[in-house]
Amino acid sequence: MGGVLVRPIILTVFIYLFLKFIVPNLPHSAPLPSSLIFLYLMLTTAGIVIFATLSGASKDAFFGPIFRFLTGESGGALSSARYLVLALFPLLVGWQTYGSTASSDAPPAENRTIHPAPPGEYTGLSNPVPKTPDNIMYGKGLYASRCSPCHGNFDGKGFAAPGFTPPPANFKDPTTIAMLQESFLFWRIKKGGVGLPVEGMPWKSAMPRWELELSDEDIWKVIMGEYDGAGQKPRTWDESE
Amino acid sequence: MARVRRPGARWWVGAVGLVGLCLATGLEPAYSQQSVSVRATLVKGALPADDPTAAAWATAAVSEFPMSPQVHWPVRITEVTAKSVKVRGLHDGTTVAILVEYSDPSEDPDDAAALEFMVGETKAHFAHGQPMAQVQGGPVNIWYWKNKDGKGVDMGAKGFGTLKPHTHQDVKAKGVYQGGAWKVVFSRPFHTEHVDEDTQFKPGEFASIAFAIWDGKKTDTGQPKEKGSEKAISSWWYFRADAPPDYSPYMYALLAVALALGFEMVLVRRLKKGS
Structure with missing residues (x-):
């Protein structure tokens, strides 16, 4: 040739x-x-x-x-x-x-959006709780009792994680909370998995609807403790522009 | 004067090297394959719908799913006995049987297991079909077995606190405790008259399935270790009953081969004539 x-x-x-x-x-x-x-x-x-x-x-x-x-x-x-x-x-x-x-043995493809857009009222909120060592420590305490069973030591590997699909988020992973604003976390924690839009497949998420058990102030403190424990910083409008 | 470089033997060495490099970077570690679905195969003989130890179960594909303590809603539990569940499925074209197998150090009257399905096309949250904020959810159909009752219970729920047995009972279940493990077989016809309450199976189509296990061992308080919402759970996985064998794809493939061969022959003949 x-x-x-x-x-x-x-x-x-x-x-x-x-x-x-x-x-x-x-x-x-x-x-x-x-x-x-x-x-x-x-x-x-x-x-x-x-x-x-x-x-x-x-x-x-x-x-x-x-x-x-x-x-x-x-x-x-x-x-x-x-x-x-x-x-x-x-x-x-x-x-x-x-x-x-031929018919496929593979289950239906799941095009889950991992970080769907929150409802308008949860966009751009800033954490109203002062970032003091006491508040961070309090948030970490709440995290330990409420969040760590699934999210573990901020790595998504808690003792209750294995049975859930999708798996709990790993906060040390730079593609999770490090690229999200605090207001997004506030929405996800407050409304839980059932608060997700259809593209987030809310019927599969095991994330509890914490607004039934935690006050807004406690949720903001959990967010503070979460970022501190994972060694991450929330994304802000200044950085994203 | 521009220098013209002619490709030589070294050029091929470089090409082979690059191909090798590409393949090397493309190699992926061998992850352990986790089950994502239960496959119910078509059984030729009698369906072992009431015999969890029948030899026919050995022919069924086994899937294993991890279980978690139920921490999604109160009352929560932090430690459960069942860490995983092995699931097999068989069907005879009209009835499906699903075998659930899991370790449990002791046989107790309150030991229990359950399967959960979505009903109809509407998605339902895995936690008893609880309401979702932005999605109109549907109900769930729960097949429940408890050792001391010795039977299956056909139940429904749409949200917490709404779980109740159906007025019609279409589910059968039988459990056998052997060698530190429970084998529980659930069975039900593919189709029932109650399409708004019962899941309906269509061979060849994927449905959602979830599992729950209770260790009924009595604690010092006299209460079962696991009861109610204190249980081992999974979220949704997939279930599919095999469709009857379909040989048409082989026929289509043979036809395609014949057409391609014919195309080749015509092409080569015309090229030869042209030349």
Whole structure:
């Protein structure tokens, strides 16, 4: 097969490997959905074909080796590869067809929003309780008795955590309370799991509705103790702008 | 004059190296696979709906779910006997049987177990279908068994304090205590007449299921160690009864293979003619 085809193939493979394995490991990144990777590969292939067919000569140079390969004119070791490709293509099509028509054993996908938007009245509230050592200590005491059974030592690994799905939040994780405002925590603690909107899947959350057992002032103190114990600081409007 | 660099053998070494690097960064640690659903397989013989020790249960897939002390609402409990529960399912096309197995150091009259299901399409909170602030929740259907009663009780709830037995009883249950563990089998027909109160099973479709266990061992006060809301619980997991075998995907795949082969043959023939 001519070198004119090797480079597009290598380029496509590299782009796939980059999207599949390198991108998820970049800072602040996440694994890409396979549908998005497929879309990128299609765009890459389309670009390659457009580039290769800009002129009659380049078009012949691009498709010539493909046609010769498919018709068996290439000869040599490529003859075996030709039979392999001709045999694998129908099998791949069959496998894809089976995969898209067979029923899956996987439970329904759950697109739970972990930090849904709170109701308007809980947006932008500031903690009215003075941040004194006594108040922080009092909040930590409440945390120990009410929150630690599930949230543990601020790490989400309390003795009561294993049976619950979704698992209790790990406050030491920088993606939980460190990226939230105190007003969000106030809403979540006060209204509990049943206060979540539909995208938060409230029917699964074991977070109690603490407004039935704690005063607002106590909840603000718990928030103070929580941030202090986890070694985190609440996100503020100043930092977010 | 621009220097033209021709790809040589080193170029391939670099390519292989990069592929290796990509694969290495993509390797993931082998996490222990935690069950997320109970699968009830279709049994060929008689359904062991009243025999928790029947040999047929050995053919059923086992799922294990962690249990937590009930700390969600008062009265809470901080330590429970059942740390996990193993669950198996079988069905015969009309009736489903679910086997719950868990460790308990002693057999006590107040030992009890329960399954919980959502009713209909409306989502219900796992804690007795308590009301949710922004979502209209539905009721839950609870199948309850207590050792001293020796039978299953079909119950319903929509919020705390509303749990009560249904006027109709469709659930059967039987428990056997063996070697420090309870095996309790619950059974019920897939469908009942009471669609507003009972969960209805559709083979092949996932439903939500939750578990509760009570250790009825008497404490020094004379009361059971676990009772009422003081129990071991789980939140929602999934349950599915297998649908009858469906061979159509194999037929579609065979058809696709034949079409792809035909496409290849036509393409190669035309290319040969063209050349």
